Amino acid sequence: MATEVLMPKLGLTMTEGTIEEWKIKEGQAVKKGDILFSVATDKLTSEIEADTDGVLLKILLAEGEAGPCKSVIAYIGADGEAVPDGGALATAPTEAQTAPAEEKTPAGGPKSVIVIGGGPGGYVAAIRAAQLGAKVTVIEKEFLGGTCLNIGCIPTKCLLHSAELLEEIRNQGKEIGVETSGVSVNFTQVMAHKNAISARLTSGVAGLLRMNKITKVDGTAAFTGPKILEVTKADGTKESMTADAIIVAAGSVNAVPPIPGVKENPCCIDSTGALSLEKIPESMVIIGGGVIGIELACAYAAFGTKITVVEARDFILPMLDGDITAVGVAHMKKMGIAFCLECSVQSIEESPAGARVVCTDKTGDTVSFEAEKVLVAVGRRANTDALNLDAAGLRNDRGRILVNEKMETNVPGVYAIGDCVFGRAQLAHAASAMGEAAAENIMGLDAVYDEKTNPACVYMMPEAASVGLTEEKCREKGIDYKVGKFPMAANGKALIINGGEGLVKIIADAKYGEVLGMHIIGPRATDLICEGALAIRLEATTEELITTIHSHPTVTETMREAALHLEGRAIHTGNK
Numbered sequence: 248m249a250t251e252v253l254m255p256k257l258g259l260t261m262t263e264g265t266i267e268e269w270k271i272k273e274g275q276a277v278k279k280g281d282i283l284f285s286v287a288t289d290k291l292t293s294e295i296e297a298d299t300d301g302v303l304l305k306i307l308l309a310e311g312e313a314g315p316c317k318s319v320i321a322y323i324g325a326d327g328e329a330v331p332d333g334g335a336l337a338t339a340p341t342e343a344q345t346a347p348a349e350e351k352t353p354a355g356g357p358k359s360v361i362v363i364g365g366g367p368g369g370y371v372a373a374i375r376a377a378q379l380g381a382k383v384t385v386i387e388k389e390f391l392g393g394t395c396l397n398i399g400c401i402p403t404k405c406l407l408h409s410a411e412l413l414e415e416i417r418n419q420g421k422e423i424g425v426e427t428s429g430v431s432v433n434f435t436q437v438m439a440h441k442n443a444i445s446a447r448l449t450s451g452v453a454g455l456l457r458m459n460k461i462t463k464v465d466g467t468a469a470f471t472g473p474k475i476l477e478v479t480k481a482d483g484t485k486e487s488m489t490a491d492a493i494i495v496a497a498g499s500v501n502a503v504p505p506i507p508g509v510k511e512n513p514c515c516i517d518s519t520g521a522l523s524l525e526k527i528p529e530s531m532v533i534i535g536g537g538v539i540g541i542e543l544a545c546a547y548a549a550f551g552t553k554i555t556v557v558e559a560r561d562f563i564l565p566m567l568d569g570d571i572t573a574v575g576v577a578h579m580k581k582m583g584i585a586f587c588l589e590c591s592v593q594s595i596e597e598s599p600a601g602a603r604v605v606c607t608d609k610t611g612d613t614v615s616f617e618a619e620k621v622l623v624a625v626g627r628r629a630n631t632d633a634l635n636l637d638a639a640g641l642r643n644d645r646g647r648i649l650v651n652e653k654m655e656t657n658v659p660g661v662y663a664i665g666d667c668v669f670g671r672a673q674l675a676h677a678a679s680a681m682g683e684a685a686a687e688n689i690m691g692l693d694a695v696y697d698e699k700t701n702p703a704c705v706y707m708m709p710e711a712a713s714v715g716l717t718e719e720k721c722r723e724k725g726i727d728y729k730v731g732k733f734p735m736a737a738n739g740k741a742l743i744i745n746g747g748e749g750l751v752k753i754i755a756d757a758k759y760g761e762v763l764g765m766h767i768i769g770p771r772a773t774d775l776i777c778e779g780a781l782a783i784r785l786e787a788t789t790e791e792l793i794t795t796i797h798s799h800p801t802v803t804e805t806m807r808e809a810a811l812h813l814e815g816r817a818i819h820t821g822n823k
């Protein structure tokens with residue numbers, strides 16, 4: 248049977264394409280991989296390859312004509328083979344036909360949704376489902392706001408803000424004319440400030456649930472069947488609950504590595520412990536050079552703790568582009584943080600200081616580090632042990648639930664989002680985006696979670712952020728790319744804020760200049776990265792960044808300058 252050639256969908260925003268040229272004419276032979284035609288969208292012209300061998304039997308859409316994405320525009324088959332309907336062009340579905348069905352209140356009342364977990368995944372999913380007309384219940388066993396607001400994103404950033412202010416006054420104060428005497432850390436107040444911010448934000452979430460008429464149940468949920476839960480409430484009573492749809496948003500917990508001594512030694516703490524210390528430790532060994540370990544390293548180093556980071560790999564912060572990490576590591580070394588890479592921890596022993604971390608270094612020698620506290624920051628695992636996933640029949644990989652791009656699990660009507668799902672970023676904003684997608688799909692819309700625009704931020708000193716492809720990834724994927732860089736030192740605002748430490752790096756595809764990745768280290772990096780995410784979402788080109796006027800003096804000017812540099816047109820730096 249003849250193979251259909253479809254109008255490709257080359258991007259999220261593309262709805263139709265115009266045939267610019269058929270490179271193979273009707274009746275000519277074509278091989279898989281040959282350029283078959285070129286198609287123009289409102290943004291780009293792309294050459295499309297044939298994905299099968301044969302003869303181009305019939306062209307349905309002539310050069311210069313436009314057709315909707317995924318409509319049949321030609322047929323390839325054996326020489327002389329007939330084509331369906333004599334080769335008539337199928338009429339494209341109208342927008343009304345493709346639009347999602349409007350949500351109607353079902354006969355038995357509004358659709359019911361239960362959300363397990365009130366973290367940034369769960370509470371956002373609950374609000375979105377309620378907005379779309381669902382009757383929503385959130386079951387939360389500990390605290391609204393989840394890890395993020397109580398023991399994660401927000402508390403760490405509170406500590407880091409105190410630490411950054413301290414560093415700025417120490418390092419920059421004199422130079423910028425802000426002289427203080429006796430700057431010291433009131434650690435009790437640092438923690439009190441952190442607790443107050445968390446409390447304010449979590450009570451805000453409670454208010455939002457009330458505003459959206461969402462029922463909150465304090466209790467622990469566990470599956471007893473595919474869509475049946477047993478909820479053990481705070482007062483010990485149990486209730487069986489079910490709903491039209493269930494969203495599992497149970498989050499994650501700190502992973503404990505099987506290192507002898509970790510569980511037994513009271514000096515070993517995890518990130519939650521590091522966020523509730525009563526005094527600043529004199530020394531701390533941090534096991535793990537990931538985001539959580541590095542952020543807490545920066546905070547405590549600024550507070551005066553002697554920090555040693557022990558990491559098994561030969562690099563830290565794997566999510567960042569190598570050029571960006573290098574700037575961060577140089578700064579952290581200046582802060583006095585020591586790094587021991589390619590060093591694997593064998594055991595934790597007692598020592599007069601508190602604990603001795605015994606490791607094997609890259610030469611195979613045994614080395615050890617003593618410290619008052621040992622922060623174990625080797626990653627997070629899904630918090631699904633108590634959920635009884637097997638009773639629901641939910642497919643999972645070591646507790647992390649398998650989902651598709653619509654956040655559907657293998658069990659109809661059960662969705663999973665956030666840190667407890669497999670193969671997605673464990674970040675608060677990612678959890679929220681997944682939550683919105685799940686709620687919309689439950690309520691009859693058609694939403695997907697696309698990680699392409701998901702920024703990864705590291706609130707170290709200086710802060711860093713990344714979105715899209717790194718150079719390393721482009722090389723791995725065989726993409727022909729160009730790089731533009733701009734140093735913070737050449738930007739007035741960055742120079743004022745932090746002395747101009749850092750850089751911006753843009754990666755774009757070599758042919759069309761479409762932005763593929765953006766990587767920043769320097770002041771406001773974690774805010775600036777959204778310009779990169781938006782550029783990727785809109786499939787913007789470097790030309791479009793360049794022709795967008797950026798305000799002055801701001802650090803955002805560095806993004807435009809990096810785009811100019813990529814095109815060999817940088818104004819405020821050389822063009823090599």
Ligand SMILES: Cc1cc2nc3c(=O)[nH]c(=O)nc-3n(C[C@H](O)[C@H](O)[C@H](O)COP(=O)(O)OP(=O)(O)OC[C@H]3O[C@@H](n4cnc5c(N)ncnc54)[C@H](O)[C@@H]3O)c2cc1C
Nearest residue numbers: 364366368388393394395399400468498665666673674675
């Ligand atoms: C120290 C630290 C710093 C971090 N910093 C950042 C950052 O700067 N930026 C960022 O994006 N991410 C950060 N993260 C990650 C971020 O906190 C998580 O990605 C995010 O909280 C995940 O949201 P979630 O809703 O999936 O899960 P969670 O926030 O973990 O929420 C899950 C909720 O479900 C509840 N629950 C679990 N099981 C049950 C059950 N059986 N019944 C009822 N309730 C249940 C839990 O009590 C919890 O409240 C950080 C994490 C840590 C630990």
